Structures are given as structure tokens and as C-alpha cells.
Amino acid sequence: MKRNPVFVILGTLVGLNILAWTAVWELRGSGLEVTFFDVGQGDSIFIETPSRQQILIDGGPSSAILEKLGKEMPFWDRTIDWIILTHPEKDHLAGLLEVLKSYKVKNILWTGVVRDTAEYKEWQKLIKEENANIFIAEAGMRILGGHDPAMAGSDLNVIYPLESLEGKESKDSNDTSIIARLVFGKTSFLFTGDATQSIEKWLVRGPTPHNIDVEVLKVGHHGSKTSTSGEFVEAVSPEIAVISAGKNNSYGHPHQEVLDNLAGINILRTDLSGDIKIISDGEIMFNVKR
Numbered sequence: 001m002k003r004n005p006v007f008v009i010l011g012t013l014v015g016l017n018i019l020a021w022t023a024v025w026e027l028r029g030s031g032l033e034v035t036f037f038d039v040g041q042g043d044s045i046f047i048e049t050p051s052r053q054q055i056l057i058d059g060g061p062s063s064a065i066l067e068k069l070g071k072e073m074p075f076w077d078r079t080i081d082w083i084i085l086t087h088p089e090k091d092h093l094a095g096l097l098e099v100l101k102s103y104k105v106k107n108i109l110w111t112g113v114v115r116d117t118a119e120y121k122e123w124q125k126l127i128k129e130e131n132a133n134i135f136i137a138e139a140g141m142r143i144l145g146g147h148d149p150a151m152a153g154s155d156l157n158v159i160y161p162l163e164s165l166e167g168k169e170s171k172d173s174n175d176t177s178i179i180a181r182l183v184f185g186k187t188s189f190l191f192t193g194d195a196t197q198s199i200e201k202w203l204v205r206g207p208t209p210h211n212i213d214v215e216v217l218k219v220g221h222h223g224s225k226t227s228t229s230g231e232f233v234e235a236v237s238p239e240i241a242v243i244s245a246g247k248n249n250s251y252g253h254p255h256q257e258v259l260d261n262l263a264g265i266n267i268l269r270t271d272l273s274g275d276i277k278i279i280s281d282g283e284i285m286f287n288v289k290r
Helices: 007-026 064-072 091-100 116-128 197-205 230-236 258-260
Strands: 034-037 045-048 054-057 078-085 104-109 133-136 153-160 178-182 187-191 217-220 240-243 265-267 276-278 286-290
Touching: 064 091, 078 091, 104 116, 153 197, 153 258, 197 230, 240 276
Parallel strands: 054 078, 078 104, 104 133, 187 217, 217 240, 240 265
Antiparallel strands: 034 045, 034 276, 045 054, 153 178, 178 187, 276 286
16 A cells, blocks of 8 residues: 555654654753743843752843742742842842742842842842842853852853942943853853943953853843844854843834844744743753743
8 A cells, every 4th residue: 555645744744743852851850941031021041950050040020030930940949049130120130039038049149230229229138138148240250160060061151240340330230231151061052131232342352352152142131222233143143042022012122123133043032932941951952832
């Protein structure tokens, strides 16, 4: 009996799809997981290492982060190894206030830059009460490699700011954002906070060379045209660009100019796709649909 070629092709495609998803589910719990939470118009990124170290970069603009963490962490797990505040603006900071009230945090990394806002004052109060190890970000700091055996040969490195900003005032803290590069095996991520093109230019042209070539770029400032210059995108040369922005936000993010600069790159957007999870085994990355 002759086989219908259409069914043969369909069967092959189904088989390949099953193999791919089998690989994804085998990676879950054993690979590096990086989840870009859909927290509206803000940033929040959850990293879990193969040995289950948990790092939360920013918390978004509201308590929505608690529901997100509840889906990623077992109900009995009330401890987070690291929280990183890239810069103290409400759309990155407010959710972390709720996290500090609800979880035990072991380590806190931030810039120490001063802001005169209600959220900032509460942040200062809560981190003092938390009794966590507090670190002020400077270029060259390593977050994971020396603490997590499963991340041996890999790390989360701070590449900006260049020096301590502790106690310094800033009317616009976007350009004080912590910029960090995560490397796991042959895969890598660049987290940029809300850093603008002036900082991007320094990373590309500055006197000290920086390795910013990565597979995954967290697009700066939610896709604002003040970030993600064509020159920067060319230097980073990502395969995937993740934009964290709110649905129908009043800022018009992501800006068309940024989308044009990212032409030819796989763009993932929280306003369109919701939470975005990328899993890596150190060789291959999978984008897991939520």
C-alpha cells in the first residue's frame, strides 16, 4: 500500500516537534532559565541557575511581581538569593518593595544613587530592615561564578557603572542603570536597564573595550528611541531582542525607530506575548511559550 506523502510529511513534522519539546522539558530544572516577566510598563527579569540560585533583576511598577514569582517558585520557597535594582525609578523599583515585604532576600545589588521619591525612601527603609548583604555596583563585579558551582566558567558580570555612585544625586537615573552581561556556556544575555544611547556609545567606543556581543539583548528603556541605537545593535549583534513594555502604553513604546534598528533580529515583546522564558543548556537556547 502506498503511503500518502502528505501524511508522511505531517508525521515527520509532528515527530520533530515532539523531540524538540522533549528537549525543552528535559532542560527545565537542569538548565539556566531567564524569564522576562510581563509586568506592564516596566522591567522585571527572573533568573534561575541549574543549582536553583534565584536572581531577580528589577520588580516592575506594582505588586504584580508577586503573582509572577508565585508561578515560578514553589509555594514553600520564600527566599531569593539576589535582587538587583538597576536604578531607582518606580517602574523598576515599586515591585521590589513588595518582594522585600514578602520574601527573605539574601543579597541586594544596586547603585546607591539618591532619588527624592516616596518609593526610594521606602526602599531605603526596607533594605535596612532586611539585614541582607548589600553591594554597591561597580564594573568588574561578578555575581554568580564564585558562589554557584553549577555556574563554574560562567557568570553575571557588571560592566556599568564604572565606579560607585553611592550617595550621588541624579535628576534622571536612567543613565545610572546597572548594565550586566550573563554568560552560561556558549550562551549570553545583556541586561541594560534604561541606559540611553550616550551610555551605549561609551560601551561601544569607550577607551576600555567591553565584550557586549551576546545572543539575547534586553532592549533598553522599554523600546524608547532614546536607547538601542543602530551602532549599539550592530556591536551587540543579538539573535534575540526582548522588549518589556506595557500594552498600549502612553509613551508609544516600542518606538518604530528602535524596531527598525532591530530589523532582522527575532524580537520578543511582553506587550504582545506576555511572559517570555528562555532556557539554555549552555549550548542551545529555547524560547518557551507561556
